[in-house]
Amino acid sequence: MEHSPFRWLLPLAVLALALLGWDLIVTLNKLPPYILPSPALVLETLVKDHVVLLNSMLVTLRTTGIALLLAMLGGVALALVFATSRIIEFSLFPIAVILQVTPIIAIAPLMLIYLDTDTAVLFCAWIVAFFPVLANTALGLKSVDPNLRDLFRLSGASAWQTLVQLKLPTALPYFLGGLRIAGGLALIGAVVGEMAAGSAGQGSGLAFRIVESAYRLNIPRLFAALLLISFSGIVIYAALSLLSWLVLRRWHESELGGS
Amino acid sequence: MTLSFTEPAPAPLLALEGVGKRFANTVTALDGLDMVVRQGEFLSLLGPSGCGKSTALRLIAGLADPTAGRIAWNAAEADRRSIGFVFQEPTLMPWASVFSNVFLPLRLAGTSRKAATPAIEEALEMVGLTAFRDAYPRELSGGMKMRVSIARALVTRPRLLLMDEPFAALDEITRFKLNNDLLEVWRRLGCTIVFVTHSVFESVFLSSRILVFRARPGRIAAELEIDPNQPRDEVFRTSPEYVGLCREASKALAHAMEAG
Numbered sequence: 014m015e016h017s018p019f020r021w022l023l024p025l026a027v028l029a030l031a032l033l034g035w036d037l038i039v040t041l042n043k044l045p046p047y048i049l050p051s052p053a054l055v056l057e058t059l060v061k062d063h064v065v066l067l068n069s070m071l072v073t074l075r076t077t078g079i080a081l082l083l084a085m086l087g088g089v090a091l092a093l094v095f096a097t098s099r100i101i102e103f104s105l106f107p108i109a110v111i112l113q114v115t116p117i118i119a120i121a122p123l124m125l126i127y128l129d130t131d132t133a134v135l136f137c138a139w140i141v142a143f144f145p146v147l148a149n150t151a152l153g154l155k156s157v158d159p160n161l162r163d164l165f166r167l168s169g170a171s172a173w174q175t176l177v178q179l180k181l182p183t184a185l186p187y188f189l190g191g192l193r194i195a196g197g198l199a200l201i202g203a204v205v206g207e208m209a210a211g212s213a214g215q216g217s218g219l220a221f222r223i224v225e226s227a228y229r230l231n232i233p234r235l236f237a238a239l240l241l242i243s244f245s246g247i248v249i250y251a252a253l254s255l256l257s258w259l260v261l262r263r264w265h266e267s268e269l270g271g272s
Numbered sequence: 273m274t275l276s277f278t279e280p281a282p283a284p285l286l287a288l289e290g291v292g293k294r295f296a297n298t299v300t301a302l303d304g305l306d307m308v309v310r311q312g313e314f315l316s317l318l319g320p321s322g323c324g325k326s327t328a329l330r331l332i333a334g335l336a337d338p339t340a341g342r343i344a345w346n347a348a349e350a351d352r353r354s355i356g357f358v359f360q361e362p363t364l365m366p367w368a369s370v371f372s373n374v375f376l377p378l379r380l381a382g383t384s385r386k387a388a389t390p391a392i393e394e395a396l397e398m399v400g401l402t403a404f405r406d407a408y409p410r411e412l413s414g415g416m417k418m419r420v421s422i423a424r425a426l427v428t429r430p431r432l433l434l435m436d437e438p439f440a441a442l443d444e445i446t447r448f449k450l451n452n453d454l455l456e457v458w459r460r461l462g463c464t465i466v467f468v469t470h471s472v473f474e475s476v477f478l479s480s481r482i483l484v485f486r487a488r489p490g491r492i493a494a495e496l497e498i499d500p501n502q503p504r505d506e507v508f509r510t511s512p513e514y515v516g517l518c519r520e521a522s523k524a525l526a527h528a529m530e531a532g
């Protein structure tokens with residue numbers, strides 16, 4: 014099963030059937046496009062409006078990318094601070110958790126009041142991506158094999174050597190796992206931020222296109238924008254999975270597959 | 273059955289004098305432990321699990337401090353730090369190749385990769401892993417991983433090699449093979465080995481001296497000397513002497529466990 018063509022043929026067939034079902038529902042019920050456009054019409058709209066839609070996608074992807082980068086730097090930096098000081102960890106962790114558990118959609122309007130639109134959207138994407146990187150990296154830094162730590166001590170390793178040669182490599186798979194989660198969340202954060210900003214008449218990301226299309230009852234374009242958001246999510250996930258595989262393939266269980 | 277020495281016992285390398293170790297949770301792992309490690313000997317610490325063998329080894333390594341008594345070294349400061357440690361698990365860095373794993377102690381001591389290469393290659397040769405220098409730990413069997421771990425401990429040419437049940441997790445065939453190879457290394461390097469085990473047969477086969485531990489609190493219950501000049505080979509493994517020594521060690525161990 015693992016290596017048979019069914020592995021990718023079956024999901025493709027299911028996807029094709031779903032599209033066919035969608036198309037049948039539209040044609041049999043004679044649904045107008047402003048209620049449910051057919052898959053063909055969505056594709057047609059995607060091609061027709063590709064300039065404006067692809068530009069919007071680039072805006073959303075750039076926001077997501079920058080947010081992810083900042084979350085990565087900030088999350089790793091704070092995890093390192095946590096690893097060196099239990100007191101700081103105790104003191105700051107609750108704040109990180111509060112930021113994490115408060116739905117971003119509830120914070121977004123506030124951010125739009127205090128920050129300019131672009132920064133507010135970026136902030137929304139950053140804040141949701143930050144936590145998984147922080148939590149996973151902090152966990153990884155704590156997961157050092159105690160025997161290896163003893164061995165480093167026995168060899169007279171400095172704190173810097175222990176960090177670079179033991180703690181960071183140990184934390185790497187955890188960090189990459191966190192990054193993969195953060196990638197999806199950053200996109201969600203960016204979309205949420207754009208939605209909140211979009212209803213205020215600003216921005217030009219994909220989520221803004223969705224809000225705009227809904228107002229104008231341009232449902233085919235709404236679907237096309239939605240399609241591109243899903244596609245963006247898949248691309249981000251695939252890119253981060255590829256990164257993880259490239260870094261870990263020689264040594265980590267998670268990337269060894271069955272081979 | 274104990275074979276007596278004709279030559280005088282070699283000088284001590286270090287001595288534990290009335291050593292006790294209490295942990296914060298009030299577990300007394302060791303109490304009043306007196307033992308001597310002699311220069312160049314193959315000393316086994318034999319005892320049931322939980323009797324403080326690992327604790328004793330960690331105290332000798334300086335990874336923990338005794339809460340009572342002291343450890344007296346009959347060696348220069350530099351030699352005290354010349355210690356190789358082999359854990360029960362191979363404890364390799366999964367992200368590093370065999371070569372880099374063996375390089376670790378020298379790297380941490382500031383030796384360049386280039387300068388360390390001859391020592392690394394020699395250590396790998398001693399454990400028979402020359403062909404696997406670029407492999408990653410994931411790609412090795414349990415026995416090979418343990419060989420890497422031993423090579424890493426040997427790469428600094430330590431005066432004292434501390435081994436904590438290194439072969440306990442291996443199958444018997446692999447263990448016999450590693451026993452033989454370890455004796456070969458010991459003869460070749462002339463280092464002192466302190467070897468923790470709970471296997472009577474392993475301790476008798478390997479050691480020139482066995483200390484039997486008893487538990488709660490951990491201390492020494494019996495001592496067995498084995499002629500160091502006795503060749504240790506497959507003939508010895510099936511000889512009546514070996515069987516007799518094993519019986520003696522088993523009896524001492526059983527006695528120690530009753531007392532504990």
Ligand SMILES: Nc1ncnc2c1ncn2[C@@H]1O[C@H](COP(=O)(O)OP(=O)(O)O)[C@@H](O)[C@H]1O
Nearest residue numbers: 295297299301320321322323324325326327328
């Ligand atoms: N770090 C520790 N903290 C608390 N108790 C410990 C610790 N290490 C060992 N012990 C206890 O000390 C006793 C001896 O342990 P150990 O030296 O590991 O025995 P052995 O190696 O002979 O099996 C055990 O009862 C164990 O639970």
Ligand SMILES: [Mg+2]
Nearest residue numbers: 325326327436
């Ligand atoms: Mg032990």
